[in-house]
Amino acid sequence: MEKDAIVEAALFCAGRPMETEEIAEGVGLTLEEVKASLSSLVKDYSSTGGAVEVVKMGKKHVMQLRGSYAKRVMGLAEARIPKDLLKTAALIAYHQPILQSHLQKMVGQRAYGHVKELKEMNLILTRAKGNSLELTTSKSFPNYFGIDATNREDLRKWFQEKVQGASP
Amino acid sequence: MEKDAIVEAALFCAGRPMETEEIAEGVGLTLEEVKASLSSLVKDYSSTGGAVEVVKMGKKHVMQLRGSYAKRVMGLAEARIPKDLLKTAALIAYHQPILQSHLQKMVGQRAYGHVKELKEMNLILTRAKGNSLELTTSKSFPNYFGIDATNREDLRKWFQEKVQGASP
Amino acid sequence: MKENYEAVLNHLLFHKSLISEEDDSTRIDRYLHMVEEIDKGMHIVVDDPFEKSIAAMFELVIEHQFDPWDVDLREFTKMYLKQMKGGGYVNFVVAGKLVLMAWSILKLQSEEVLVWAEPPREREEYYFGDWDLDPTVYQEPEDLDFTHAVLNRSDPPVMKPVRTQNTRPVTLIELADAFDEARKEADLQMKIDELRSKSRKQVPHDFVKKVHMENLTEDISVTWKRLGKFDGQAVPLHNLYNHDIWDRVTVFVSVLFLAMMQKVRIWQRKFPHGEIMVKTLTESEDDIVRFSEEEIQNDLTQEKLAVV
Numbered sequence: 001m002e003k004d005a006i007v008e009a010a011l012f013c014a015g016r017p018m019e020t021e022e023i024a025e026g027v028g029l030t031l032e033e034v035k036a037s038l039s040s041l042v043k044d045y046s047s048t049g050g051a052v053e054v055v056k057m058g059k060k061h062v063m064q065l066r067g068s069y070a071k072r073v074m075g076l077a078e079a080r081i082p083k084d085l086l087k088t089a090a091l092i093a094y095h096q097p098i099l100q101s102h103l104q105k106m107v108g109q110r111a112y113g114h115v116k117e118l119k120e121m122n123l124i125l126t127r128a129k130g131n132s133l134e135l136t137t138s139k140s141f142p143n144y145f146g147i148d149a150t151n152r153e154d155l156r157k158w159f160q161e162k163v164q165g166a167s168p
Numbered sequence: 169m170e171k172d173a174i175v176e177a178a179l180f181c182a183g184r185p186m187e188t189e190e191i192a193e194g195v196g197l198t199l200e201e202v203k204a205s206l207s208s209l210v211k212d213y214s215s216t217g218g219a220v221e222v223v224k225m226g227k228k229h230v231m232q233l234r235g236s237y238a239k240r241v242m243g244l245a246e247a248r249i250p251k252d253l254l255k256t257a258a259l260i261a262y263h264q265p266i267l268q269s270h271l272q273k274m275v276g277q278r279a280y281g282h283v284k285e286l287k288e289m290n291l292i293l294t295r296a297k298g299n300s301l302e303l304t305t306s307k308s309f310p311n312y313f314g315i316d317a318t319n320r321e322d323l324r325k326w327f328q329e330k331v332q333g334a335s336p
Numbered sequence: 337m338k339e340n341y342e343a344v345l346n347h348l349l350f351h352k353s354l355i356s357e358e359d360d361s362t363r364i365d366r367y368l369h370m371v372e373e374i375d376k377g378m379h380i381v382v383d384d385p386f387e388k389s390i391a392a393m394f395e396l397v398i399e400h401q402f403d404p405w406d407v408d409l410r411e412f413t414k415m416y417l418k419q420m421k422g423g424g425y426v427n428f429v430v431a432g433k434l435v436l437m438a439w440s441i442l443k444l445q446s447e448e449v450l451v452w453a454e455p456p457r458e459r460e461e462y463y464f465g466d467w468d469l470d471p472t473v474y475q476e477p478e479d480l481d482f483t484h485a486v487l488n489r490s491d492p493p494v495m496k497p498v499r500t501q502n503t504r505p506v507t508l509i510e511l512a513d514a515f516d517e518a519r520k521e522a523d524l525q526m527k528i529d530e531l532r533s534k535s536r537k538q539v540p541h542d543f544v545k546k547v548h549m550e551n552l553t554e555d556i557s558v559t560w561k562r563l564g565k566f567d568g569q570a571v572p573l574h575n576l577y578n579h580d581i582w583d584r585v586t587v588f589v590s591v592l593f594l595a596m597m598q599k600v601r602i603w604q605r606k607f608p609h610g611e612i613m614v615k616t617l618t619e620s621e622d623d624i625v626r627f628s629e630e631e632i633q634n635d636l637t638q639e640k641l642a643v644v
Contacts, residue, residue, distance in 0.1 A: 002217070005217070005218050005219040005237065006219070006237065006240055006241070008218055008219040008220065009219035009220075009233055009234075009237035009238075009240065009241045009498075010241045010244055012219060012220055012233055012498070012500065013233060013238075013241045013242075013244045013498045014244045015500055015501055015502070018244075026241060026244045027240055027241055027244075028240075049170070049173070050172075050173050050176055051173040051174065051176040051177035051180060052176065052177075052180055065177050065180055065181060066177075069173065069174065069177035070177070070181070072174060072177065072195060072196075073174070073177045073178045073180075073181045073182075073194060073195055074181065074504050075194055075504070076178050076181050076182040076186070076190075076191070076194040076195075077181050077182060077183070077502040077503055077504040078182075078183075078184075078502075078503050078504070079503065079504060079505075079506050079507075079510060080503040080504065080505055080506060081506050083510075083514055086506060086510065086511060086514040087514045087515070087517060087518035087521070088518070089514075090511060090514050090515035090518050091515070091518050091519070091522060094515065094519075105525065105526060105529060106518075106521075106522035106525055106526060107518070107521070107522065107525070108525065144505075145505075145506060145508065145511050146505070146508060147508065147511075159515055162512045162515055162516065163515075163516075163519070180500055180502075181500070181502050182500075182502075183499040183500035183501055183502055184499065230497075230499065231499065231500070232497040232498060232499045233497065233498035233499075235495065235497070237498075238495060238497065238498045239491075239495070241498070242498075249496055251491065251492050252492075254492035254494055254495065254496075255486050255487060255492045255493075257492075257494065258486050258492055258493050258494050259483060259486055261494075262479075262482050262483075262486075263479065263482075263483075274483055274487070275487070277404075277444060277447065280404075280405070281405070295598055295617060296597055296598030296599060296617070301598075312496065313494045313495070313496060313497070314496075314497035315494070327482070327493060327494070328478075328482065330493045330494075331482055331485045331486060331489075331493050332478065332481065332482060332485065
């Protein structure tokens, strides 16, 4: 196996910027070998004129789409949030503040898992209320989806308009 | 922008097997243009001997790491599927339709957990037969593992060749 | 509490009656025998029907008939403690044996967890070595060879290919669509909840007693026979019962049991008053993928029905 191809494989596989040390450790090559391979990969990829490039960013290297192509094909990538989770996020935003127990009545048992996930993504806030949790959207929620709203009321309104605007 | 490079970008971005129609729609090229680009990409990638390949699987094309490199950089990939789960998947694919009770005779008690897991991953189908479950592979099985097979018989053959045709 | 024990027995008897003649019923005979032995007190001396039902359940798990993870030991413990506190009399010999059985199940459960928790091994030649391959399972000698080869090699014959994992932000249109879908689904879910609680109120208080007095196994067999006349076609539920209200209830409950056993598939054409359809699942493997669009669209309603 060619060393260059091994480092190429590592970059393809990781899909994120990596330091030389991390690559060397991951594939079992020396630092010098990885450095040499990286610089030849940068050169090779820039000379082919294909859609993919290997670039140096500070101390790290990454394999990525050339900017001009990225825009054109972005729609083919998977959405960052799966549809099921997205549905729950929308219900919380519209009904907020909403009790987790009430959410469970709407979406069933998966409510618990979804609340946990959305909280980990910092999209919602939870606080104890009675025997349940009260759920509200966080400040990052509108930002994350690109909704022009600065507070929860505006966010609610955004969803409300979607209901009224929808065909009957 | 070169057409080949646009299709290349689409494959890199999506990271999953895609039909010609989907690519054409996604990037705004005609079916014929995409078809031509795909076949030249398959050729180009196989001739360079790099770590990445573009392969045809049934009606779909996908960009992925060559199998021989995958093992080497596995530590850098996100999630790994346990080896024994993969072995169980292979046994089901080869022996299908197979009763869960038979599978249990082959791999022991872990059969139950594995069947549950593989079902959750949408890789197998189960249905009641007698007092056991009959297991078959789902349509997504070949896609998921990058196997060029469109029906269960081909899949069986693929495994047969892979295991019994391989060097001892 | 005797019903619990009888439920296990009935469950087995019913499965036995469903097995076709070509199928090997020796296995189920063995379990029946085992349950009868428990009844006679040959495994452990158990007189109390409550303890007998727990022992039967445990025994079935230990004998690998059920997935150990399907048994919630915590629930059993709670039930048992409640029973002990209520009853006043404790047979420590039986209690001890039950604890031993519970421990065996816990061990089976933890063995599975251990397998998952184990770090990947470099070589796995003997990973499956403790399992004797039973040659009677295989039809062709090469099938046995295949299994042997797969279990004994260090790497599985198949791997998940490495592909890129690019994601893109969710668009506003997607968010709005998801919201629209979620609202409709939530409405349906809450309507079903409401109907369910209304129906519960309408059920007479002695209903449960009456149902228990019926012979469930026989009811299911009768319904199964009626379904057999339709040759695997999808049938509206009302074609299966006569005008008698109890016959209606009996057939409906039996069909739910058959669905739970994955013997039939049920779905409703339109919620909440549409036709309920029943279809026997046949032997052909295409059966699962051949379901019509209508059936798939009604999956949601069907799931709701299954939990009524």
